[in-house]
Amino acid sequence: MSLFLQIKPFAFQLLMPLRTSQGILRDKKGFLIHLQNEDKESGWGEVAPMKNAELNLCAAILKSLGSTPSREKLERNLATWPGSLSFGIGAALAELDSLVGHKSSQDWLKTSQSALLLPTDKSPVLFLESILKDSQIKNENLTIKWKVGNSPMEVEKKLLGEILRRLPQNAHLRLDANGGWDRKQAMDWANHLSTEPKLEWIEQPLPANDISGLEELSTKIPVALDESLLLNPVLKETWQSWQIRKPLLEGDPRVLLKELTNNVGYRVISTSFETGIGRRWIHHLAALQQKGPTPTAPGLAPGWCPDSAMFSANPESVWDAA
Known part of the structure; x- marks a missing residue:
């Protein structure tokens, strides 16, 4: 089964630099993923590695996929790709299959807690x-x-x-x-x-x-x-x-x-x-x-990313803002 793939680059600055023992993070770059099936149903994903070398590798792989990759090809290659690319494609496929999202059994869940x-x-x-x-x-x-x-x-x-x-x-x-x-x-x-x-x-x-x-x-x-x-x-x-x-x-x-x-x-x-x-x-x-056996606060880092349409829960708004 052929799918329709669109890719759009994005970039944003953190509101403050994050210094760790391994270096300083000031911004993020990556690619937004939009997959559609033959019924025009959409699945959305994001490819956002931490390292430039992985970003460049992901860019080359995405380019090689073309605009109409088969579902079988995507599934076959997920395990061999960099983790960030496997997330982006896997996330879009999961939404197409209604494992998550508005057509799933519980819609998108949201948490109000964070460290x-x-x-x-x-x-x-x-x-x-x-x-x-x-x-x-x-x-x-x-x-x-x-x-x-x-x-x-x-x-x-x-x-x-x-x-x-x-x-x-x-x-x-x-x-x-x-x-x-x-x-x-x-x-x-x-x-x-x-x-x-x-x-x-x-x-x-x-x-x-x-x-x-x-x-x-x-x-x-x-x-x-x-x-x-x-x-x-x-x-x-x-x-x-x-x-x-x-x-x-x-x-x-x-x-x-x-x-x-x-x-x-x-x-x-x-x-x-x-x-x-x-x-x-x-x-x-x-x-x-x-909801599981060991509940604890997730690490969402509130206050570190800008408050703009690129961070909307509506994927179309994110796409337009990128």
């Missing part, structure tokens, strides 16, 4: 103080995520103390090192936080390929995997603790959709900064996760 991502270009302490002035936020089950590994350890430990002193008693804290620590540093942090009740987990404390080190560390403190799952996807089946799942980077979203529909626990849905087309999936999967 708050502290800024990395200004004082995280001052930012935290400003949001805690909002009594509604202060009384909620607040979850804060802080990117670490950007400054000397002693500086960050001092900032951590200031953050913890300001957090309400029922708040949760997530630290994300983006693989920037070595084993000695990670163990030092684990010892420092071993009795901290507000800590939910440390995300990717060691490089993605140091699985034995991550396993050892997880016996002392909660460890969530992120980059390791992208490098070694088999860990999605074997890692028993928290998994930070970034749908737009990891491949065909129908796989994760099935996991969450089957109530598999210890998954957390996280943004990789997407347009409204990808955001529909992030919200839908996050809402499913929160």
Whole structure:
């Protein structure tokens, strides 16, 4: 069966730069995907990798598909493509098949919860103080995520103390090192936080390929995997603790959709900064996760992307704005 494929590039700036131990993210670029079947029904997707090399590879593959690829060809190649391209095409196919969307059994789900991502270009302490002035936020089950590994350890430990002193008693804290620590540093942090009740987990404390080190560390403190799952996807089946799942980077979203529909626990849905087309999936999967056996706040990074039509829940509006 032939489909009709349209592709449109997009680009946007984050409202503030995101500094991690691996570099600085200031903007996102990618491609919007519009698939139609012979009945003119639409499926929408988004291809938004984090690295330029993958973006260029995706562009070449999309060009090679032409405007009328067969369904069989797309399905056959999904497993061999970069994860971001597999997401974009898989997402559009899933919507065509009414696995998600307005013709599905539950329409697009939406979540109102999210962890708050502290800024990395200004004082995280001052930012935290400003949001805690909002009594509604202060009384909620607040979850804060802080990117670490950007400054000397002693500086960050001092900032951590200031953050913890300001957090309400029922708040949760997530630290994300983006693989920037070595084993000695990670163990030092684990010892420092071993009795901290507000800590939910440390995300990717060691490089993605140091699985034995991550396993050892997880016996002392909660460890969530992120980059390791992208490098070694088999860990999605074997890692028993928290998994930070970034749908737009990891491949065909129908796989994760099935996991969450089957109530598999210890998954957390996280943004990789997407347009409204990808955001529909992030919200839908996050809402499913929160109905599962281990509900927790997803990582949607509210306040980091512009408030414009490109982030609308209406895919046609996103397409027109790109």
